[in-house]
Each structure stands twice: as structure tokens, then as C-alpha cells.
Amino acid sequence: MQEYVLKTNQLSKKFKDHKALDKVNLSIRRGSIYGFIGQNGAGKSTLIRLITGLAFPTEGSIELFGACEEKALIQARKRIGSIIESPALFPHMTASENLEANRILRGIPGKDCVPRMLKQVGLEGTGKKKAKNFSLGMKQRLGLAVALLGDPELLILDEPTNGLDPMGVIEMRELLKKLNRELGMTILISSHILSELHLMASHYGIIHGGRLLEQLTAQELDGKCRQYVYIKVNDPGMAAAVIQNHLGTTDFEVMQDGAIKLYNHIEQPGKISSVLFSAGLEVEKFTPMGEDLESYFTKRIGGSPHV
Numbered sequence: 001m002q003e004y005v006l007k008t009n010q011l012s013k014k015f016k017d018h019k020a021l022d023k024v025n026l027s028i029r030r031g032s033i034y035g036f037i038g039q040n041g042a043g044k045s046t047l048i049r050l051i052t053g054l055a056f057p058t059e060g061s062i063e064l065f066g067a068c069e070e071k072a073l074i075q076a077r078k079r080i081g082s083i084i085e086s087p088a089l090f091p092h093m094t095a096s097e098n099l100e101a102n103r104i105l106r107g108i109p110g111k112d113c114v115p116r117m118l119k120q121v122g123l124e125g126t127g128k129k130k131a132k133n134f135s136l137g138m139k140q141r142l143g144l145a146v147a148l149l150g151d152p153e154l155l156i157l158d159e160p161t162n163g164l165d166p167m168g169v170i171e172m173r174e175l176l177k178k179l180n181r182e183l184g185m186t187i188l189i190s191s192h193i194l195s196e197l198h199l200m201a202s203h204y205g206i207i208h209g210g211r212l213l214e215q216l217t218a219q220e221l222d223g224k225c226r227q228y229v230y231i232k233v234n235d236p237g238m239a240a241a242v243i244q245n246h247l248g249t250t251d252f253e254v255m256q257d258g259a260i261k262l263y264n265h266i267e268q269p270g271k272i273s274s275v276l277f278s279a280g281l282e283v284e285k286f287t288p289m290g291e292d293l294e295s296y297f298t299k300r301i302g303g304s305p306h307v
């Protein structure tokens with residue numbers, strides 16, 4: 001079994017003179033939830049359309065479940081489930097009828113998958129209610145059930161929380177986490193709001209102006225966004241001992257230049273400075289530092305606040 005379900009190699013797409021995607025090398029590990037983050041117009045939908053075969057690259061290649069060649073790619077795409085733009089639903093049909101119609105259209109054998117999918121997305125109790133009368137969150141979950149028909153190994157969702165209220169965002173997030181946890185489903189999910197991806201993604205790709213600027217794990221991102229107090233004193237060794245003994249924590253780093261990054265007690269600057277001062281240390285610098293997710297993202301894409 002391949003470690004990566006999807007890799008793109010120098011993938012590019014041009015619309016006339018405009019490079020919507022520029023030499024993108026993206027890799028998605030099996031079993032991961034890959035948060036694909038970028039502003040409006042960054043190139044997220046274009047990449048997703050190329051992966052799902054709705055558009056063709058100008059240059060570069062796609063490797064999906066180990067398949068690269070065009071005919072093999074068509075077969076491999078059958079292992080993908082997707083919601084691109086708004087989910088394709090029949091408004092005058094019930095949830096169950098929508099799934100049954102999609103099942104027949106896609107030639108998926110066995111009616112028993114319909115109640116199974118409804119249950120999976122929590123719509124088993126919607127009875128005779130037609131899709132047109134569903135809330136946006138319910139429509140999105142029904143769209144997800146349609147995408148799950150055929151038990152895909154890779155689920156691709158283009159901005160699935162767009163327009164959802166906070167409750168709908170949480171529901172969708174919990175549902176996707178469950179699919180990932182219980183079925184080991186790999187998920188690629190795009191968004192222009194990093195904090196929406198934050199509580200579920202295990203990996204991130206940051207795209208801007210058609211270029212993939214960075215891929216990083218959730219741990220790496222958290223490390224970059226961790227808050228700390230930056231301390232410079234005349235005797236770093238003694239300060240380290242004082243922090244350990246008097247604040248009771250080892251959650252700090254002594255940097256090469258002797259500066260200390262203290263990750264604990266950051267809400268109690270008075271307490272930190274008082275233990276250092278009481279030990280007779282001279283404090284040269286004492287500054288709370290660190291970034292939140294959105295400011296990290298904004299900085300990474302070059303400072304534009306409009307996401």
C-alpha cells in the first residue's frame with residue numbers, strides 16, 4: 001500500500017497568460033486530513049478540479065493511488081468522493097431518494113448503502129422532508145452522504161463550510177473527524193479560514209498566487225504558533241534553575257544566545273518576573289511572543305490581511 005494517496009509533480013495550469021497554478025508539488029499521506037489553505041483566487045479550486053479530472057493541467061503530472069498514466073488515473077479517480085462547489089442534490093427528493101438516484105446514476109450496486117450513508121451523516125430521521133426544505137447544514141451533510149456512496153478512500157471537499165453557521169461548521173468538522181478516525185478515510189479539505197481547519201487537519205498546505213508556499217504537519221504549525229515569554233537575563237543557567245525550582249516547570253528552552261523561551265505561566269508575567277527578581281537576576285528583556293494561526297498564515301502569504 002502506498003504511503004501517499006496523492007502526489008502532484010510540478011503541476012501547473014494557465015488560463016491565457018494567467019498562471020492559476022504554478023509548479024505545485026503537493027503530497028497527501030494516507031489516513032491524513034489535509035487542510036488546503038489559501039485566500040480567494042489562490043488556486044485551491046483549480047487544483048481540486050485537476051485532481052478530480054474536471055480540468056486538465058497545462059504542465060506537470062498527478063499520481064493518484066500510484067497511478068500516473070491517463071487511463072489508470074481514470075480508474076483511480078473512482079476511489080475519490082468529492083463535493084466541489086455546492087453539492088449536486090435533487091431539491092424535490094427526500095434524502096433517501098437523493099441517495100438512491102445518485103447510486104443508480106453512478107452504477108453502485110446494492111441498495112443497502114443508502115440507509116448506511118444516511119446514518120453515517122446523521123440524516124436517518126429526515127423521512128419525507130424534501131431536500132429543498134433542508135437547512136444549509138443538512139444539505140451539506142446530504143452532499144457528503146452522496147460523496148460517500150461507493151466508499152471512497154479519498155474524500156475531497158472544496159470549502160465545505162462556506163456559508164454554514166458556527167453549529168454547522170462544528171457538525172461538519174466532527175463528522176469528517178469521525179470518518180477519518182473510524183474508517184481511516186483520507187480527506188483533502190480546502191478553506192480560506194485557517195482556524196476552521198485547525199481543529200481537524202493533521203497536515204496543511206498553504207497556497208498563494210498559484211504557488212504552494214509550504215506544507216507542514218499540525219504539530220509543526222502548533223510549534224510555530226506557540227505562545228511564550230522571551231526572557232533575557234545576565235545568568236541564563238541560574239534563570240533556568242530558578243524557573244524549574246520556583247515555577248515548577250521544564251517547559252522552556254534556553255537558546256544559543258542565552259535567551260529563554262518560557263512556554264508555561266505565560267498568563268502570569270508578574271509571577272515570572274518576581275521569581276527572577278527575587279533570585280537577584282538582572283532582567284534585560286521580558287516580552288510575550290508568538291503568533292496566532294491567522295497571523296502566521298497572513299505573514300506566510302506576504303502580509304495581506306484579506307483572507
Ligand SMILES: Nc1ncnc2c1ncn2[C@@H]1O[C@H](COP(=O)(O)OP(=O)(O)OP(=O)(O)O)[C@@H](O)[C@H]1O
Nearest residue numbers: 015018020038039040041042043044045046047192
Ligand atoms: N476557467 C477559468 N478561466 C480563467 N481564469 C480562471 C478560471 N478558473 C480559475 N481562474 C483563475 O485562476 C485563479 C485561481 O482560481 P481558483 O478558483 O482556483 O481559486 P480558489 O483558491 O479556489 O479561490 P476561491 O476560494 O475564490 O474559489 C483565479 O485568479 C481565478 O480567477
